[in-house]
Amino acid sequence: MGAPGPEGAAGVPPAIEIRGLVKDFAVGLRGLRLRAVDHVSLTVRPGEVFGLLGPNGSGKSTTIKLLLGLLEPTAGGCAIFGVPSGRVEARRDVGYLPEAPNFYRFLTGRELVTFYGRLCGLAGSGLRSKLEEVVALVGLAGAADRRVGTYSKGMLQRIGLAQALVHDPRLLILDEPTAGVDPVGSAEMAELILALKARGKTVLITSHLLGQIEELCDRVAILDRGGLVAEGEVAELAGATGRLSFETEVLPPEEIAALRAWLESRGRRLEAVAPARRRLEEVFRTHVGRGPRDTEGGR
Amino acid sequence: MNAVRFSALRAWLIAGNTLREASRQRFFQFLLLLALALTLGARWLRDFNFGAPELKFLADCGFGAMAFLGAALTIAATAQLFFSEVENRTALTLLAKPVWRAEFVLGKLLGVAALSAVFCALLTGLLSLTLAWREAELSRLLPDAVAPGGGVSHAMVALGGLMQWLRLLVLAAFTLLVATFAQSQLFSVVTGFLILVVCHLQHLAQDAYARAGSAAGLIASSLISSVFPDFQVFQLADSLAAADLPATGDVLRVIVYALSYAAAAAGLAVVSFRRREI
Ligand SMILES: Nc1ncnc2c1ncn2[C@@H]1O[C@H](COP(=O)(O)OP(=O)(O)O)[C@@H](O)[C@H]1O
Ligand SMILES: [Mg+2]
Numbered sequence: 001m002g003a004p005g006p007e008g009a010a011g012v013p014p015a016i017e018i019r020g021l022v023k024d025f026a027v028g029l030r031g032l033r034l035r036a037v038d039h040v041s042l043t044v045r046p047g048e049v050f051g052l053l054g055p056n057g058s059g060k061s062t063t064i065k066l067l068l069g070l071l072e073p074t075a076g077g078c079a080i081f082g083v084p085s086g087r088v089e090a091r092r093d094v095g096y097l098p099e100a101p102n103f104y105r106f107l108t109g110r111e112l113v114t115f116y117g118r119l120c121g122l123a124g125s126g127l128r129s130k131l132e133e134v135v136a137l138v139g140l141a142g143a144a145d146r147r148v149g150t151y152s153k154g155m156l157q158r159i160g161l162a163q164a165l166v167h168d169p170r171l172l173i174l175d176e177p178t179a180g181v182d183p184v185g186s187a188e189m190a191e192l193i194l195a196l197k198a199r200g201k202t203v204l205i206t207s208h209l210l211g212q213i214e215e216l217c218d219r220v221a222i223l224d225r226g227g228l229v230a231e232g233e234v235a236e237l238a239g240a241t242g243r244l245s246f247e248t249e250v251l252p253p254e255e256i257a258a259l260r261a262w263l264e265s266r267g268r269r270l271e272a273v274a275p276a277r278r279r280l281e282e283v284f285r286t287h288v289g290r291g292p293r294d295t296e297g298g299r
Numbered sequence: 300m301n302a303v304r305f306s307a308l309r310a311w312l313i314a315g316n317t318l319r320e321a322s323r324q325r326f327f328q329f330l331l332l333l334a335l336a337l338t339l340g341a342r343w344l345r346d347f348n349f350g351a352p353e354l355k356f357l358a359d360c361g362f363g364a365m366a367f368l369g370a371a372l373t374i375a376a377t378a379q380l381f382f383s384e385v386e387n388r389t390a391l392t393l394l395a396k397p398v399w400r401a402e403f404v405l406g407k408l409l410g411v412a413a414l415s416a417v418f419c420a421l422l423t424g425l426l427s428l429t430l431a432w433r434e435a436e437l438s439r440l441l442p443d444a445v446a447p448g449g450g451v452s453h454a455m456v457a458l459g460g461l462m463q464w465l466r467l468l469v470l471a472a473f474t475l476l477v478a479t480f481a482q483s484q485l486f487s488v489v490t491g492f493l494i495l496v497v498c499h500l501q502h503l504a505q506d507a508y509a510r511a512g513s514a515a516g517l518i519a520s521s522l523i524s525s526v527f528p529d530f531q532v533f534q535l536a537d538s539l540a541a542a543d544l545p546a547t548g549d550v551l552r553v554i555v556y557a558l559s560y561a562a563a564a565a566g567l568a569v570v571s572f573r574r575r576e577i
Contacts, residue, residue, distance in 0.1 A: 063575070115312065
C-alpha cells in the first residue's frame with residue numbers, strides 16, 4: 001500500500017485507502033461462498049466526512065471490519081494513514097463505533113471509557129480529564145456512573161462514541177451511528193460529527209438512511225451487493241438537476257393561472273404546484289425537547 | 300511511525316476486566332459459596348471424633364471440593380468469558396484498539412488464572428482455619444488421639460492449594476486453546492471436561508497397556524501422554540504431616556511442569572486466535 005494516493009503528492013497519506021478489496025465468506029456446508037465485498041477501491045482524504053451508503057447487506061460493515069483488520073481480505077488491501085490494515089499500528093489513530101454497539105454490561109459508563117482509555121495508553125490526570133471531556137461531549141455526564149447494562153440504545157451509541165474519541169484519534173469510523181436512534185438523537189449525532197469535522201477529524205460514516213447523510217458528508221460512495229456503484233461529491237451526485245422550484249405563500253387560483261399564462265407566453269411550462277408540507281421529522285423535532293433526556297436517569 | 304509493541308500492561312488490563320466480569324456473575328459467586336460451604340460443612344458430615352484421621356478426612360473433603368468445583372469453575376469461566384466477548388461483540392471494539400491479539404488471549408488466560416487463584420486461596424485459607432480449629436478441639440477432647448508429630452502442617456495445606464491452582468491453570472490454558480477455534484461455548488465446555496478426564500486418567504491407560512503388552516495401545520497412550528499433561532503429578536501433598544513435605548526440588552519440578560504446559564497451550568491459543576474472524 002505504499003503507492004501514493006491522490007494526496008500523495010503533498011506527502012500526506014490518505015486517511016483511508018482501499019484498493020481492489022474483495023471478501024468472500026464461506027456459507028453453507030458445501031464450500032459455498034458469498035462475496036460480501038467485490039473489488040472495492042476508495043480513498044478518503046484527511047479532514048473530510050465520507051459517507052458509505054448502501055442497503056442492508058451491501059457490505060458496508062464488512063468493508064469497515066476489513067479496514068480495521070478484524071477480518072482478513074480475500075484479495076486486495078487497505079491502509080489507514082498509509083499503514084496497512086492488519087498491523088496493530090494502523091489502529092492507533094482510529095476510533096471505531098461498531099454497528100448496534102454492545103459494551104461490557106457490568107461496567108459503568110465511566111469505567112468503560114476509562115478501560116478503553118488505558119488500553120490506548122492514557123493514564124493519570126490526562127486520562128481523567130479526557131474522560132470527563134468525552135463523556136460531557138456526548139451528553140452522558142449525568143449517566144456516567146450507571147451500569148452500561150441499563151443504557152438505552154441511544155445511550156449505547158453515545159458511550160460508544162465517547163469510547164471511540166477517548167484517545168483523540170485523527171480518524172473516526174462510525175458504523176450506522178444513528179440506526180435505532182430517535183430523530184432528535186440523530187440530529188444531535190449529526191451536530192457532533194460536524195463539530196468533530198471542525199476540529200479537523202476525518203470521519204467515515206455508514207448509513208442506509210440517505211437523508212441524514214446528505215447534509216453531513218463531503219463525499220459519498222454507494223455500495224450495492226458488495227460492489228461500488230457510485231462515488232463522488234455530494235454536491236455533484238445529489239446536486240443540481242437543472243431545474244428550479246419556487247416556494248411562496250398560498251396564492252389564489254387566479255394568480256396561479258396568471259403565473260402559468262405568463263410563463264406560457266414565454267414558451268415555458270409551470271409543471272407542478274403543490275402546497276409545501278412540513279416533514280414529520282421537523283414536527284417531531286420542534287415538539288420533542290432537546291438536550292439530555294434518557295441520559296439523566298428519568299424524566 | 301514507531302511500532303506498537305506487545306504490552307504486558309494491556310494484557311493485564313484485559314485480565315483485570317475479565318476478572319471483574321467474572322466476579323460480578325452470580326454463577327461464579329455461587330460456585331465459590333458452595334465450595335466454601337462444603338469445606339466448612341465437612342466437619343459435620345461425620346459425627347465422631349477420631350483424631351488425626353478425621354483431620355485428614357476434613358482436608359480430603361476440602362481439596363475434593365476445590366478440585367471438583369474448581370475444575371467446573373475454570374472450564375465454565377474460560378469458555379464463558381471468551382465467548383461473551385465474541386458473542387456480545389465487545390471483542391470488536393477491543394480489537395479495533397491498538398491491541399495485539401496475543402494480548403487479548405493472554406489477558407483472558409490471566410483473568411481466569413486470577414479467578415481460580417482467588418478461589419483456591421479462599422478455600423485453602425478456610426480449610427486451614429477449619430483444620431486448626433478442629434485440631435485444637437480434638438486435642439482438648441482426646442489428648443491422645445492427635446499423636447505428636449501427627450498434627451496439621453499448614454505448609455502442607457498451602458502446598459495442596461498451590462497444586463490445585465497449578466492444575467486449574469493448565470486446565471484453563473487448554474480450554475482457552477479449544478475456545479479460540481471452537482464455534483460454540485458448549486463445545487468448548489464439553490471438550491474442556493474431556494481434556495480434564497484424559498489428563499486425570501492417562502496414567503491409568505499407560506499402566507494398563509504396559510501390563511497388557513499391547514504395542515499399538517502403548518504407542519497411542521504415549522502419544523496422548525506427550526500431548527496432555529498428567530494431572531497425577533499434582534498429587535504432591537497427599538498428607539497433612541510435616542514429615543511428608545516433599546523436597547523443594549520436587550515442588551519446583553511440578554511448578555515448571557505446569558507452567559510449561561500452560562505456556563505451550565497459551566502459545567498455540569495465540570496462534571489459533573491470530574487469524575480468527577471477529
Ligand atoms: N461472518 C459472516 N459470515 C458470512 N456472511 C457474512 C458475515 N458477515 C457478513 N456476511 C454477509 O455479507 C454481506 C454483507 O454484510 P454487511 O457488511 O454486514 O452489510 P451492511 O453492513 O452493508 O448491511 C451480507 O450478505 C451478510 O449476510
Ligand atoms: Mg452493517
